[in-house]
Amino acid sequence: MPGLGTSFGRGGATTAQQDLANADCILIEGSSMAEAHPVGFRWVMKAKERGATIIHVDPRFSRTSALADIWVPLRAGTDIAFLGGLVRHLIENNLFFREYVVPYTNASCILSDEYRDPEGNGDGYFSGWNEEKRAYEGDSWLYKGGDLSRPERDLTLQHPQCVFQKLKRHFSRYTPEMVEKICGIPPELFHKVADALVAASGPKKTAAVCYAVGWTQHSKGVQIIRAAAILQLLLGNIGRPGGGILALRGHASIQGSTDIPTLYDILPGYLTMPHKGDQTLQQYLDTYTKKTGLWSGYPKYMVSTLKAYYGKRATAKNDFGYSWLPKLTGNHSFFEFLYDMLDGKMEGMFLMGQNPAVGAPNSRLQRKALSKLKWLVVRDMVEIESANFWRESPEIDRGELKAEDIETEVFFFPAAGHAEKEGAFTNTQRLLQWREKAVDPPGDCRSEAWFMHQLALRLIAKAKASDDSIDEPLRALDWWYPEDELGDPKTEAVLTEINGWYTDPVAGVGDSSGNESVVFGIDREGNPHHGKQVNGFAELKADGSTASGCWIYSGVLGRDGVNKANSRKSKDYLGHGWGFAWPGDRRIIYNRASARPDGSPWSERKKLVWWDWDSDKWTGIDVPGFVKGKPPDFEPEVGAEGLDAIPGDAPFTLHEDGLGWLFVPKGLQDGPLPTHFEPLESPVSNELYSHNTNPPEHWIGTRHRAMQSFHLC
Amino acid sequence: MLTTYRLTEHHTAGGMSRFLSHLSELQPEMFAEISPELARELGVKNGDYICIVTLRGAIEARALVSRRIRPVHLNGKTVHQVGLPYHFGTSGLVRGGAANDLLSISGEPNVTIMEAKAAACNIVPGRLPRGAAFEEWINKHVPTGGPANLHPEQPPLDTAKGGENPPGGHGKEEKE
Numbered sequence: 001m002p003g004l005g006t007s008f009g010r011g012g013a014t015t016a017q018q019d020l021a022n023a024d025c026i027l028i029e030g031s032s033m034a035e036a037h038p039v040g041f042r043w044v045m046k047a048k049e050r051g052a053t054i055i056h057v058d059p060r061f062s063r064t065s066a067l068a069d070i071w072v073p074l075r076a077g078t079d080i081a082f083l084g085g086l087v088r089h090l091i092e093n094n095l096f097f098r099e100y101v102v103p104y105t106n107a108s109c110i111l112s113d114e115y116r117d118p119e120g121n122g123d124g125y126f127s128g129w130n131e132e133k134r135a136y137e138g139d140s141w142l143y144k145g146g147d148l149s150r151p152e153r154d155l156t157l158q159h160p161q162c163v164f165q166k167l168k169r170h171f172s173r174y175t176p177e178m179v180e181k182i183c184g185i186p187p188e189l190f191h192k193v194a195d196a197l198v199a200a201s202g203p204k205k206t207a208a209v210c211y212a213v214g215w216t217q218h219s220k221g222v223q224i225i226r227a228a229a230i231l232q233l234l235l236g237n238i239g240r241p242g243g244g245i246l247a248l249r250g251h252a253s254i255q256g257s258t259d260i261p262t263l264y265d266i267l268p269g270y271l272t273m274p275h276k277g278d279q280t281l282q283q284y285l286d287t288y289t290k291k292t293g294l295w296s297g298y299p300k301y302m303v304s305t306l307k308a309y310y311g312k313r314a315t316a317k318n319d320f321g322y323s324w325l326p327k328l329t330g331n332h333s334f335f336e337f338l339y340d341m342l343d344g345k346m347e348g349m350f351l352m353g354q355n356p357a358v359g360a361p362n363s364r365l366q367r368k369a370l371s372k373l374k375w376l377v378v379r380d381m382v383e384i385e386s387a388n389f390w391r392e393s394p395e396i397d398r399g400e401l402k403a404e405d406i407e408t409e410v411f412f413f414p415a416a417g418h419a420e421k422e423g424a425f426t427n428t429q430r431l432l433q434w435r436e437k438a439v440d441p442p443g444d445c446r447s448e449a450w451f452m453h454q455l456a457l458r459l460i461a462k463a464k465a466s467d468d469s470i471d472e473p474l475r476a477l478d479w480w481y482p483e484d485e486l487g488d489p490k491t492e493a494v495l496t497e498i499n500g501w502y503t504d505p506v507a508g509v510g511d512s513s514g515n516e517s518v519v520f521g522i523d524r525e526g527n528p529h530h531g532k533q534v535n536g537f538a539e540l541k542a543d544g545s546t547a548s549g550c551w552i553y554s555g556v557l558g559r560d561g562v563n564k565a566n567s568r569k570s571k572d573y574l575g576h577g578w579g580f581a582w583p584g585d586r587r588i589i590y591n592r593a594s595a596r597p598d599g600s601p602w603s604e605r606k607k608l609v610w611w612d613w614d615s616d617k618w619t620g621i622d623v624p625g626f627v628k629g630k631p632p633d634f635e636p637e638v639g640a641e642g643l644d645a646i647p648g649d650a651p652f653t654l655h656e657d658g659l660g661w662l663f664v665p666k667g668l669q670d671g672p673l674p675t676h677f678e679p680l681e682s683p684v685s686n687e688l689y690s691h692n693t694n695p696p697e698h699w700i701g702t703r704h705r706a707m708q709s710f711h712l713c
Numbered sequence: 714m715l716t717t718y719r720l721t722e723h724h725t726a727g728g729m730s731r732f733l734s735h736l737s738e739l740q741p742e743m744f745a746e747i748s749p750e751l752a753r754e755l756g757v758k759n760g761d762y763i764c765i766v767t768l769r770g771a772i773e774a775r776a777l778v779s780r781r782i783r784p785v786h787l788n789g790k791t792v793h794q795v796g797l798p799y800h801f802g803t804s805g806l807v808r809g810g811a812a813n814d815l816l817s818i819s820g821e822p823n824v825t826i827m828e829a830k831a832a833a834c835n836i837v838p839g840r841l842p843r844g845a846a847f848e849e850w851i852n853k854h855v856p857t858g859g860p861a862n863l864h865p866e867q868p869p870l871d872t873a874k875g876g877e878n879p880p881g882g883h884g885k886e887e888k889e
Binding site for chain 2: 670
């Protein structure tokens with residue numbers, strides 16, 4: 001989620017679906033929300049009933065378009081040109097929300113003199129391009145002086161090196177006429193959209209943007225989302241009711257599976273997976289801890305994660321078990337190991353909740369890769385194509401592959417359905433919702449938790465029987481989870497670990513019936529395992545006295561012993577009391593921006609969180625996303641660190657400077673600003689640059705690219 | 714250009730929907746949504762079989778001729794668009810070509826995601842030949858003509874079939 005993450009600080013939807021009802025305009029692009037997210041779409045219809053303008057931008061007229069006020073057909077893959085056109089329109093015609101943009105975004109920040117944009121001589125390339133590595137070195141994208149914490153600013157936005165002037169120049173050629181040439185959208189229709197968005201911007205109005213994989217699955221997907229982030233920041237729509245960007249996730253708990261990741265390069269809570277060079281915990285922490293903002297707490301989150309993994313075996317003396325974590329040696333994404341399978345470098349695979357034989361790109365190559373494995377474990381509810389590819393596939397059908405030649409041994413494990421297991425889903429709006437089991441799964445069907453737990457128990461037992469040092473990380477795991485009668489780990493015990501606790505065990509504490517501040521306090525051997533739960537990530541420590549399996553979820557099962565993901569009593573329109581939204585049950589994040597710099601609401605109509613001068617704290621309808629007692633006029637001292645370095649009028653507290661990033665000085669591989677490139681395989685040439693496609697796009701290796709051809713694979 | 718999308722009645726790669734009778738009955742078959750303009754050019758009627766071809770391979774589908782999808786006109790050039798649901802496969806109660814057979818593996822620079830929503834393709838009326846005839850057929854119909862839109866790292870794709878017109882033009886000229 002680097003599109004949202006680099007723009008605002010967190011890789012999650014900024015708002016809740018219920019809040020769409022408060023929007024004055026909703027732009028849906030890269031999604032057919034009415035068809036793919038019909039439950040949430042009711043809030044779009046609610047907004048429409050209240051008079052909001054609904055815009056659907058999509059190559060295809062769907063049910064979403066039918067219910068929209070404006071349908072904008074565009075050529076697939078040209079979203080940046082369209083959104084860039086809107087950005088240019090706002091800037092050139094002075095239609096952006098200046099009172100919001102100047103204090104809350106980095107528009108005024110002065111960039112390094114080394115920065116060059118892709119216009120003019122750049123011809124599609126930013127400064128820092130390394131042709132040999134086919135990658136950017138991003139140092140020239142930093143603020144002047146290189147310090148992201150205290151940027152030099154020009155609040156008049158006139159300085160030639162300020163972000164605003166660079167943004168203006170970057171999009172200067174994205175005129176309505178250019179939009180027509182690239183996207184096929186007539187200027188009249190373009191202006192209709194622009195006018196609707198501008199009419200819904202300002203102190204009394206807001207507009208929301210909804211997108212789904214129609215934006216992400218592109219060779220420049222992150223930059224499309226970035227373009228929307230720039231648009232929403234210029235219109236002053238982030239952190240405010242009826243505003244925001246709603247990332248509509250592809251399926252159940254996709255948000256959850258990036259928060260507690262199934263990705264190779266991050267640890268729970270968006271901590272970075274250590275790389276080969278990050279030898280010691282100190283080196284690692286020095287690299288990834290930021291001096292100012294919420295990420296200054298990195299050591300607390302990381303050490304608490306290690307304590308959750310390794311329990312009492314993680315000590316200050318052994319770097320809290322840091323050496324047991326695997327270290328990345330390269331790109332280990334799904335596509336990379338697909339090629340390892342084809343090359344015979346990977347012998348076996350566990351496949352759960354995925355069907356690459358028809359569900360992953362170049363499926364014919366996927367099936368060929370599966371046929372090279374020695375063994376394959378598939379867990380699913382039915383015998384999917386990835387389990388029977390060896391006897392039923394287009395390749396078998398046309399004699400290209402023969403079942404008798406395929407040596408892959410497939411182990412098929414029947415999986416429990418969603419009503420047959422308990423646990424939490426984290427949905428599109430960062431909301432954890434608990435689900436109880438309705439019935440036991442039939443026959444040998446089991447939950448994923450059961451499978452992973454039982455597999456772990458067996459692997460750990462094998463590791464304990466060995467004295468090979470390679471098994472040390474397995475031996476070190478704190479696998480303490482109590483079981484139910486089917487052999488499933490108790491999932492609320494897992495949730496308790498995710499929430500986090502004080503590590504010092506409290507004697508004599510049993511199940512939730514015991515001391516209410518300690519639940520599931522007994523391990524598998526019957527010994528006291530941990531102390532009372534923490535109430536939120538603010539309590540986490542870097543000295544090993546706390547553990548948390550995913551710091552951003554902290555607070556979901558706090559000292560009151562209540563599983564808040566399982567709460568079902570909504571108290572307000574944002575749904576507080578129903579489930580638990582990370583972070584800290586905040587439904588609209590960065591909500592300091594819902595108040596003016598002086599702390600008063602932008603308008604009565606759009607009030608959400610404000611500064612209460614009587615009690616000297618932030619208050620409102622949502623949980624304030626700001627240090628509670630920090631006044632709006634707070635000025636940090638020179639040299640201040642952590643959250644103390646964030647001024648009282650800087651809403652984006654995960655960024656070192658507390659600002660929304662129109663321009664991303666650090667964190668992206670393909671440029672600080674979105675730039676239009678054609679899809680990798682396009683019948684059209686790039687109208688803007690002599691270079692057709694996104695320069696650092698990764699074809700996963702030369703030989704592999706050749707294998708994309710039917711004839712060569 | 715093809716784009717892919719989801720149907721309300723099916724779920725991702727179909728494991729949770731193509732094996733259920735009531736959902737399968739609601740969306741029983743793979744189809745490709747094309748505009749009346751493209752249908753006219755191809756001589757195809759609503760419900761006819763067409764094949765969709767890219768460098769990776771080919772699938773067949775029923776043509777859904779509809780004004781819901783439209784050609785775009787860019788500077789005097791017409792680009793047709795083809796909409797493909799991506800839920801089908803070879804198992805289950807309802808079966809059909811997998812749109813993913815057509816898509817390339819590529820890695821967006823930040824998150825290594827593939828490009829599934831826009832790619833050039835060729836459309837051929839009729840059904841896909843089965844058995845050994847398939848290879849001859851795809852040699853004939855793979856998108857050709859014009860310079861290949863390749864990554865600069867990539868050597869020219871000229872080794873495929875002894876000196877013949879190399880595949881890889883990616884439909885600079887899309888029409889049959």
